[in-house]
Amino acid sequence: MLYHNQTNKYLVSALMLSVLTACSTISKSPSDANVTDAVTVKQPLPPLSYPYYRVKAGDTLYSIAMRNDKDYKELGRLNKLDEKYTIYVDQKLVLEDENAPATKTQAVETSKIVAKPLPVTKPTPNTVTEVKKPTDTVVKTAPSVGSNVQDTVKNGSLTWTWPMSGTLLKRFSTEGVGSKGIDIAGKRGDIVKAAADGVVVYAGEGLVGYGKLLIVRHNDEYISAYAHNDRLIATEGQKIKLGQTIAEVGSTGTDKEKLHFEIRYKGKPIDPLTILPK
Numbered sequence: 001m002l003y004h005n006q007t008n009k010y011l012v013s014a015l016m017l018s019v020l021t022a023c024s025t026i027s028k029s030p031s032d033a034n035v036t037d038a039v040t041v042k043q044p045l046p047p048l049s050y051p052y053y054r055v056k057a058g059d060t061l062y063s064i065a066m067r068n069d070k071d072y073k074e075l076g077r078l079n080k081l082d083e084k085y086t087i088y089v090d091q092k093l094v095l096e097d098e099n100a101p102a103t104k105t106q107a108v109e110t111s112k113i114v115a116k117p118l119p120v121t122k123p124t125p126n127t128v129t130e131v132k133k134p135t136d137t138v139v140k141t142a143p144s145v146g147s148n149v150q151d152t153v154k155n156g157s158l159t160w161t162w163p164m165s166g167t168l169l170k171r172f173s174t175e176g177v178g179s180k181g182i183d184i185a186g187k188r189g190d191i192v193k194a195a196a197d198g199v200v201v202y203a204g205e206g207l208v209g210y211g212k213l214l215i216v217r218h219n220d221e222y223i224s225a226y227a228h229n230d231r232l233i234a235t236e237g238q239k240i241k242l243g244q245t246i247a248e249v250g251s252t253g254t255d256k257e258k259l260h261f262e263i264r265y266k267g268k269p270i271d272p273l274t275i276l277p278k
Contacts, residue, residue: 060215061081062223064087145162161193161242164192168183184259185258191249192259193244195242198217201236202214203215210260216246228250233246
């Protein structure tokens with residue numbers, strides 16, 4: 001009799017436990033499947049990162065500065081280079097001042113939203129999205145420039161002249177590689193002249209989009225660049241004079257025979273038409 005009573009007690013306890021468990025279970029309706037449960041999770045602030053450049057064979061400080069729109073003197077100072085701006089293959093050059101206020105490269109603290117995926121809406125069939133191509137600063141009237149290559153103009157301590165004469169194909173723009181200057185139409189073999197006195201600080205094909213390129217340093221503030229040449233006549237380190245032949249027109253790095261000409265002031269590209277003779 002005692003055993004029978006104890007067995008009944010066990011059965012009653014087990015029954016009550018199963019009822020309580022069932023009552024505590026909450027089932028979600030199918031409509032809950034698409035409900036977004038979002039929570040904000042703080043992400044740690046990443047450390048500062050400063051851009052740098054790894055020197056390749058054929059580079060000069062001037063070509064690196066031009067590639068990154070930097071002042072070569074500032075790059076020399078940041079990297080503690082000697083007065084000849086000597087650099088070595090595989091050398092790591094800092095491009096930004098690590099002691100400057102962190103405005104460009106400092107990451108901002110962000111919040112991450114963790115959520116359930118919502119249903120994906122399928123695009124409407126036969127929907128065509130128009131993609132607009134970027135427009136070049138093309139000269140519509142195609143004026144002739146440098147018709148008298150003997151014309152010169154004084155600008156500070158420098159005297160400037162046109163590197164060649166021809167039809168102006170494209171005006172100055174700060175958008176994209178190869179647009180930070182002007183394009184002058186020419187024929188293969190046409191003479192390219194130095195726009196001012198200076199020293200050739202780069203002669204090569206290491207800058208993508210420029211083909212065979214010459215860079216001339218005129219003083220501590222101005223450099224000029226002559227791109228897409230067929231043949232480079234002036235050599236790296238050579239002193240050149242205003243109007244001296246330095247290259248021949250070609251189409252290297254582009255699809256048309258032309259001269260791409262740039263002037264940079266303290267590392268920044270400026271419109272050559274504001275410097276050259278009218």
